[in-house]
Amino acid sequence: MHEDLAAVREFLRHPTLAKAKAGAVEFWEIIGPGGRLHPGWFLEHKGHIVIEGLLMVIIAVMLLQSRFYPRTTEDEDALTDKEIDTLCQEWEPLPLVPDVSDEDYRPEPPLVQSRKGSSYDVLVNGQPALNLACSDFLGLGSAPCVQRRARETVERYGVGSCGPRGFYGTFDVHLELEKALAQFMGQEEAIIYSYDISTISSVIPAFASRQDILVLDEGVSYPIQQGAKLSRxxxxxxxxxxxxxxxALLQRIEDDEQRQRAPLCRKMIVVEGVYANSGDVAPLQQLYSLKESYRYRLCVEESHAFGVLGRQGRGACEAAGLQPGQVEVVVASMGTSLASVGGFCVGHHEVCDHQRLCGQGYCFSASLPPYLATAAHEALSILGSSRGQQLAAQVRRAAAALRQQLDGTPGLVVSGAKSSSKESSSSTESPVLHLQLSPTLVAAAGSRKAADMLLQGVADRLLTEHGLLLAVPRYSALDRVLPAPSLKMYVHAGLSADKLPHVVQAVREAAKHVLGPLVKGSQGL
Structure with missing residues (x-):
């Protein structure tokens, strides 16, 4: 211990350490209070003048730099008239619309020139025809009481509303229709939109944003896809x-959230009651069980099921045995069974009230013209009557019969003709029927355009030789999954039992005439 203390004392008396101490004291005397380099001493001896002068020099240099003076047109040499003409001749503007390739070519649609009595007997390109491309499933568009109510409304309110609902575009007939729709669907409240396609594409962004989760069926139509895109x-x-x-997808999402400890967010499954692109009916009972198990909300687009499926015509949810309110958001078009224009959404009060502030198609579009609202209201009253139920039952029977009798048509596959699942057996009653080109003929065609042209040939023969108007659906290139090429047929109340044999025979004959040689050729291969 004494030896350690002696060593320390010896180190402190070392000359090098003494010099270091003396240097530190001298340094402090220079920079410390009163020292020559202390800020106080510098300011006392007018040192701030040096700093201020230096700043003034810097500012003057910056102001005098040429780049701070804007260049004027006088500093540039003016173009001569010849140079201007040359530049104008060389300029080639980009096309407003890109060139249409052969693959994008679409034939002219048939021209409907008039109707004769019902919604289904029409004059197309100068030829009488039965319209099977019309989604007025119950034929209420030609009902005398609906037309009379629309005329009375035009005389009272005029033609257009000329304003959005939130400003000066709300009429009493809008509120009456919303109340009637809510009562018919067994829901607390309803909200109507002036355009059916914008309904679902406005509803989805109203309830989902960047941090939320949407789970969609690959078969949903483009308006739903666009709504999901707009929601981000x-x-x-x-x-x-x-x-x-x-x-499996819901379980994977849940596992990922637990692993990442993700914050809570809104989650919704979006499907169609009857899929517009296939005619299939969604297995809503199983969907309801899964959304309850994984704590999701369910949104069902019922445009092609409303008025046809279900005991009271409420749609696929009712047909699946679901009670009002079990599906949080139900959306449908008024352009199908109500034979009007626009769309609606029903649900709890909060669901509809929220859209009055956040539904873009509601807030920023002129409201539904009053006469279309009263026409839809009158059609809804028929839909809720025994007559409406009879018409819906007739449509369901005709749809099931057509699927059964058209099955086996050469070169065509009938959507929903066979179903192994008890849950999806109502697909046979779907009013949307797709006659899809068989996979063999699709492969033989070689391209989508060629496949569509084959089907267009069938449709043209049905119109010219048999007086039946069918459509070949055209899809957007932005669709996530492009549906199979098909002929699309809407089954409606105009297809009485005596007309079904003619339709079946005509479709078989046209398919055999146009597709028969290709079917035989593919079988020969």
Whole structure:
């Protein structure tokens, strides 16, 4: 211990350490209070003048730099008239619309020139025809009481509303229609939109944003896809009507959230009651069970099921045995069974009230013309009567019969003709029927355009030789999954039992005439 203290004392008396101490003291005397380099001493001896002078020099240099003076047109040499003419001749503007390729070519649609009595007997390109491309499933567009109510409304309110609902475009007939729709659907409230396609594409962004999750069936139509895109939510897809795929997806999302400790967000499954692109009916009972198990909300687009499926015509949800309110958001078009224009959404009070502030198609579009609202209201009253139920039952029977009798048509596959699932057996009653080109002929055609042209040939023969108007659906290139090429037929109340044999025979004859040689050729290969 004494030896350590002696060593320390010896180190402190070392000359080098003494010099270091003396240097530190001298340095402090220079920079410390009173020292020559202390800020106080510098200011006392007018040192701030040096700093201020230096700043003034810097400012003057910056102001005198040429780049701070804007260049004027006088400093530039003016172009001569010849140079201007040359530049104008060389300029080639970009096309406003890109060139249409052969693949994008679409034939002219048939021209409907008049109707004769019902909604279904029309004059097309100068030829009488039965309209099977019309989604007025119950034929209420030509009902005398509906037309009379529309005329009375035009005389009272005029033609247009000329304003959005939130400003000066709300009429009493809008509120009456919303109340009637809510009562018919067994819901607390309803909200109507002036355009059916903008309804679902406005509803989805109203309830989903960037941090939320949307789970969509791959078979949903473009308006739903666009609504999901506009919401900017995280979108996940499951295979069409495949509940095993959906459950695996929901479990994967849940596992990822638990692993990442993700914050709470809104989650919604979006499907169609009857899919516009296939005619299939969604297995809503299984969808309801899965959304309850994984704590999701469910949004069902019922445009092609409303008025036809279900005991009271409420749609696919009712047909699946679901009670009002079990599906949080139900959306449908008024352009199908109500034979009007626009769309509606029903649900709890909060669901509809929120859209009055956040539904873009509601807030920023002129409201539904009053006469269309009263026409839809009158059609809804028929839909809720025994007559409406009879018409819906007639449509369901005709749809099931057509699927059964058209099955086996050469070169065509009937959507929903056969169903192995009890849950999806109502697909046979779907009023949307697609006659899809067989996979063999699609492959033989070689391109989408060629496949569509084959089907267009069938449609043209049906119109010219048999007086039946069918459509070949055209899809957007932006569709996530492009549906199979098909002829699309809307089954409606105009297809009485005596007309079904003619329709079946005509479709078989046209398909055999146009597709028969290709079918034989593919079989020969």
């Amino acid at each position: 939510a995280r979108v996940f897809w499951f295979k069409h009507n495949d509940m095993a795929s959906l459950e």
